[in-house]
Amino acid sequence: MNSRQRKELQLLIEHGSFSLSEFADLFSLSKRQIRYDIDELNLALEPTIGSEAVSIYRNVAYLHADITSQSLVKSEFFDERRDFSKNPLSVKERILLTAFYIAWSSKCYVTMQEIADNFSVSYDTVVRDMAEVRKYYAAHNIQVISEAGKGLRLAANESTRREILSSLVKEYKNLSRFHMAFDPHDYEELFPLENLQEVAAIVSNAEAYCAILLDDASFEAIIIHILLSVKRFKDVGTTNAPDTNVHASQSQLDEVRRNIASYIVEQVNNYFGIKLPDDELLYIGLHVGLYGWRVETDTPHVNTAIELACTALISAVDACMQAGFKQDKKLYTSLVQHIATAANRKTAHLKLSNPLREELLHEYGDLYQIIRQKSNSCGLDQLINPTEDELSYILVHFGAALARIHRAYQHKPRVVVVCATGIGTAELLASRLQQQFSLDIVSILAAHRLVSLPLDEIDLIISTLPSSITKVTTPWLKVGPLLDKEDCTKVAAKLSQLGFSTKQDVYVEADLSTSAKELQKILLEYPQPQDEPKLIAALHSYLEAKDKGGEDPMLSDLLCKDHIVLDVVCNDWQSSVEAAGQPLLKTGEITSSYIDEVIKNITEYGPYVVITKGIALAHASSAIGVNKTGMALVRLKTPVTYGNTANDPVSYVFMLASTGPETHMTALQCLSELLQDEASIACMAHATEPSEITEQIKRFEKTITVTIDC
Known part of the structure; x- marks a missing residue:
């Protein structure tokens, strides 16, 4: 169980349940990865609990009612403080804590055997770790001194030691990817939880008492500095030589920072029953101004x-x-x-x-x-x-x-995305376009609905269909639904021809959660003061949509082994569509009228369902014959032609039935990635049982690096 999974378990113990979206936003991960974390938690807890500890229903994780912190401690699953023999450190965690351990010992030497015993690892492991620890200190211009028969110590004065200790604590905390507001549990392995909570309250009260507002970085830095100060005072004492750098800064503390520091030191002394040296007031006062703060009723405090x-x-x-x-x-x-x-x-x-x-x-x-x-x-x-x-x-x-x-x-190109049905391939194409280009996608719709749009306000129509299906005069570009490199080149060239910049959106690849990306998009769309009413309305709409929820299953949830049929004999594309629909018809996701609708659309609009070489994604509107979202796959014994000269013949036919875009987009995005993975294509070609394909899909889902809101 890693640090993140330990944190997830703590949150479930505190709240009883926790939504996958909240977990994903907290750790900047996909909900899919959170599901894997919970699977690993269940495996780890099974010997202790004897049953499934955490269950998931409607994208919310629920902890078994009998599981509490006390029950886990009693069963020796984990201690109140981390037992490294039961919950070992990662390499990075161990290196940072080893560096911290050495920095803490200002008077005595630390031996490598002590470090090995402390973190429950071998002596050889510590020897390897020390190479990285020395590199870390060298990067901070600090020397680690090693003396035979004595051990290791840091060549640093108290001021430098404080600075490096604070840096190590922050880096250790960031390993768990907590980038939100201060959370005492993030530091629970380093300081007692009750001390963290009490000092946080003291700093918060100091803000109110002195009428200032600290930013998150300052608030957190002061709390950690105080706890380090108290711990240093208790462990090391007050015999260290005064720090000339700090005393030289004494006259630079303005009244506001002196007041807040004095208040904090007084409250800390009362709580811990100690008397911190005068230097601590200066250290804390300087911390107030090192990051960001302002007087509550004033502009930033500057000269x-x-x-x-x-x-x-x-x-x-x-x-x-x-x-x-x-x-x-x-x-x-x-x-x-x-x-x-x-x-x-x-x-x-x-x-x-x-x-x-x-x-x-x-x-x-x-x-x-x-x-x-x-x-x-x-x-x-x-x-x-x-x-x-x-x-x-x-x-x-x-x-x-x-x-x-x-x-x-900047005027973003206004684009309409068109396919035969207005769902499925068009939504996939729109998603791909927004990943690659900065566009304003006005609408995603079926071809026959074009007449209802004011096309004089549209810059470009991008479609999986040829322009010959309609008589509109708006610029039209035909691409494949997976938007490969060749298609991207075509889109870039067309946009450039129309006078638009083709630079990709730099925010797309950022390591953000799906919710963060959606909110970022809204904020970027309404940046001006006069846009504030529109911004508020857009945020309200977003929150209402989130509240409504809705299932968004993974590909492996839809494409189960009962929905995969291998080596089906078909004479033409019509019979291949019928074959692909049979598993969904059998389990009740669709009626026969949905299959008829797919065949009718392909006959009318052409082979729009052939999305890449040898693969078709058969689908139609949800208005006819769809009872529930589902997907099926047939592998044809002999390929058939659909009339798509570039991608015929077709060997694999997927059938997608959907009750709405919110119920299939995660699975569809995963499918688009799967169809570009050589190992997955090889599995589809050589599998002798449907279960081989479903297992490959599950393995592939764990490797996808893009964040999908699943």
């Missing part, structure tokens, strides 16, 4: 020098680029607040690392050079440390402004 430097920088960069930066008020506000926190970092002698630095420099290289050149002449270099990391963070704000300005003037 005139910062405001003038930011104004000068924006004007100087805009003079070089003529991009309209001076008109972007959000750029000014965000830059002023960022420079204020950067100035605090300089005062505290702390360095900032930007993990996106290389990507930013590659994407905005010219803009970065201008910012670097102008930062000195604008007086910015006197306020902050003008390192590449700090300047690349400033680049983030200018890059965001550039994107806002670009969106304000």
